[in-house]
Amino acid sequence: MKFGKKSKISLEIAGADNASDYLLLEKLVGGKTYAALASEKEFLEEIKKATVYFFKNKDEIIGHITYRLNKNGSVHLGGFAIDPKYQGQGFGRKAMETILDLAKNAPKIDLVTHPDNLKAISLYQSFGFKITEQKENYYGDGEPRVILVWTSGKIAS
Numbered sequence: 001m002k003f004g005k006k007s008k009i010s011l012e013i014a015g016a017d018n019a020s021d022y023l024l025l026e027k028l029v030g031g032k033t034y035a036a037l038a039s040e041k042e043f044l045e046e047i048k049k050a051t052v053y054f055f056k057n058k059d060e061i062i063g064h065i066t067y068r069l070n071k072n073g074s075v076h077l078g079g080f081a082i083d084p085k086y087q088g089q090g091f092g093r094k095a096m097e098t099i100l101d102l103a104k105n106a107p108k109i110d111l112v113t114h115p116d117n118l119k120a121i122s123l124y125q126s127f128g129f130k131i132t133e134q135k136e137n138y139y140g141d142g143e144p145r146v147i148l149v150w151t152s153g154k155i156a157s
C-alpha cells in the first residue's frame, strides 16, 4: 500500500457541494457508537463551525474528520470515520497521524467517543490520548460518551 510524502494520506477541505459524499459515509458508519450527521442542514452547520476534511487515497475519498481550532489554540476533533470497505487496513491510523500532524502545535487536543468503541479508543490511546471522563447521554441519544484528551509533549506515532 503506497501513501504520499511521509506516509500521509492527502487531505481535502469539504465544502457545501460535498454534502452528499459526506452524508453517504455517515450513513454507513452511524449507529450506537457513532453519532452520524443525518442531514444536509447539519453538514452545512458543521462546515460553518469547523473545517471538515476528507481523507483521500489517490483520488478516492476514504474517510473524513472535523477539525475545530478553538480561540485558546486547543483543537477538537470529531466525526472521524473511515469507509467500511477500507477499515482494518491501517488507513485509520494513517489518517490520525495526518490530522495530528496538523494539530502538532496545539497545547491540547480532545475528542469524544462511545465507551464501547474499543477500536477507536485503542487507536486514540496509542497516540497518547487519555480518557478523562465519561458523560451519560452526551449527545441526547441516551448513550454515554468518553472524553479523550491529549496534552502537550510529543504525539507518539
Ligand SMILES: CC(C)(COP(=O)(O)OP(=O)(O)OC[C@H]1O[C@@H](n2cnc3c(N)ncnc32)[C@H](O)[C@@H]1OP(=O)(O)O)[C@@H](O)C(=O)NCCC(=O)NCCS
Binding pocket: 029, 033, 034, 079, 080, 081, 082, 083, 086, 087, 088, 089, 090, 091, 092, 093, 094, 112, 113, 114, 117, 118, 119, 120, 122, 123, 126
Ligand atoms: C475507528 C476507525 C476510524 C478506525 O479506522 P481503521 O481504518 O479501521 O483503523 P486501522 O485499520 O488503521 O486500525 C487502527 C487501530 O485500531 C485498533 N483496532 C483495529 N481493529 C481493532 C479491533 N478489532 N479491536 C480493537 N482495536 C482495533 C488498533 O489499535 C489498530 O491499531 P494497529 O495499527 O496497531 O493495528 C474506523 O473503524 C471507523 O471509521 N469506525 C466507524 C466510525 C467510528 O466509530 N469512528 C470513531 C468515532 S470517535
